[in-house]
Amino acid sequence: MSSSDDTPATLILRSVLLLGRRLRAARPEGPHSLSTIAILATLRRLGPMPAWRLALEEHLQPQSVTRIIAALERDGLISRMRSKTDRREIKLSITPHGRTVLSEDIGARRAWLEKAMNDRLTPEECKRLMEASEIMLKLSDSHIEDEAQSGEE
Amino acid sequence: MSSSDDTPATLILRSVLLLGRRLRAARPEGPHSLSTIAILATLRRLGPMPAWRLALEEHLQPQSVTRIIAALERDGLISRMRSKTDRREIKLSITPHGRTVLSEDIGARRAWLEKAMNDRLTPEECKRLMEASEIMLKLSDSHIEDEAQSGEE
DNA sequence: TATTGTTATACTCTATAACTATA
DNA sequence: TATAGTTATAGAGTATAACAATA
Numbered sequence: 001m002s003s004s005d006d007t008p009a010t011l012i013l014r015s016v017l018l019l020g021r022r023l024r025a026a027r028p029e030g031p032h033s034l035s036t037i038a039i040l041a042t043l044r045r046l047g048p049m050p051a052w053r054l055a056l057e058e059h060l061q062p063q064s065v066t067r068i069i070a071a072l073e074r075d076g077l078i079s080r081m082r083s084k085t086d087r088r089e090i091k092l093s094i095t096p097h098g099r100t101v102l103s104e105d106i107g108a109r110r111a112w113l114e115k116a117m118n119d120r121l122t123p124e125e126c127k128r129l130m131e132a133s134e135i136m137l138k139l140s141d142s143h144i145e146d147e148a149q150s151g152e153e
Numbered sequence: 154m155s156s157s158d159d160t161p162a163t164l165i166l167r168s169v170l171l172l173g174r175r176l177r178a179a180r181p182e183g184p185h186s187l188s189t190i191a192i193l194a195t196l197r198r199l200g201p202m203p204a205w206r207l208a209l210e211e212h213l214q215p216q217s218v219t220r221i222i223a224a225l226e227r228d229g230l231i232s233r234m235r236s237k238t239d240r241r242e243i244k245l246s247i248t249p250h251g252r253t254v255l256s257e258d259i260g261a262r263r264a265w266l267e268k269a270m271n272d273r274l275t276p277e278e279c280k281r282l283m284e285a286s287e288i289m290l291k292l293s294d295s296h297i298e299d300e301a302q303s304g305e306e
Numbered sequence: 307t308a309t310t311g312t313t314a315t316a317c318t319c320t321a322t323a324a325c326t327a328t329a
Numbered sequence: 330t331a332t333a334g335t336t337a338t339a340g341a342g343t344a345t346a347a348c349a350a351t352a
Binding site for chain 2: 343
Binding site for chain 3: 024033034035036060061063064067068086087088089
């Protein structure tokens with residue numbers, strides 16, 4: 001049987017790939033990418049934090065975070081404040097302007113998604129998709145706590 | 154209320170972004186990216202087809218497909234055959250070597266995903282995730298037929 | 307003129323390696 | 330030496346514009 005890849009895993013792989021493409025493309029007029037907006041949303045959701053913590057939350061390398069926050073600061077969406085106690089650390093905060101931009105961006109993406117859901121899914125399917133989102137988050141969420149437990153590879 | 158983005162849509166956005174990152178990173182030793190493998194899988198699943206059809210299936214621009222299939226042909230994973238009836242068209246087929254590489258790649262990614270699912274999800278959650286995959290596919294699937302129906306932007 | 311495909315170019319996304327500054 | 334952050338570089342992923350060949 002050559003169907004070794006027509007498995008549930010393949011279906012998950014393909015669906016996340018294709019839906020991800022759509023969600024990235026559904027950006028509003030603004031110049032802000034999905035990864036950028038996700039970082040902004042995390043800063044609003046969890047409050048000010050240093051870059052290394054942001055890297056853990058977003059499952060990114062610190063260097064990748066550096067690049068994104070440089071753009072965010074350039075555009076005035078976040079502000080930096082050097083820690084007094086540990087002068088290596090820099091706390092990142094979302095600015096009022098950042099909150100405005102975030103709301104507009106998320107609003108536009110949400111509009112796209114909700115329209116697509118209304119057009120193509122039944123209410124029952126919408127509900128199951130939302131439940132599945134938490135499952136996917138859990139699946140992609142092996143940071144911090146878990147890092148300590150399973151140190152292999 | 155400033156919670157205009159703590160909505161189900163935001164959760165979906167974040168979960169697809171984060172899980173997508175993980176699935177792309179879970180590549181085996183081989184030099185083939187997720188997008189490349191997805192195209193190979195589509196050629197095996199649906200049989201030989203021209204590049205424009207592949208672009209529709211994968212929701213990519215034809216130029217993006219051109220780039221990917223150039224790499225696939227360079228590595229001997231697909232073959233091209235000019236159509237006799239319409240000499241503009243080139244039929245793309247997966248080669249035996251392509252089938253081998255595809256199975257190995259999918260196998261490795263599947264192993265990662267199944268381990269993650271076993272480690273972090275209950276059997277009930279696994280089942281719901283698989284059901285949700287078909288829903289996500291439907292959501293990202295507005296090509297061909299739908300294009301004709303809703304012609305707006 | 308429309309369609310199939312390609313080349314050229316650029317921007318986003320992310321990683322690894324090497325570095326600086328501070329602890 | 331370890332940690333927080335940055336710079337440099339590269340490759341993956343994808344898009345738009347301009348083009349060639351064929352219909």
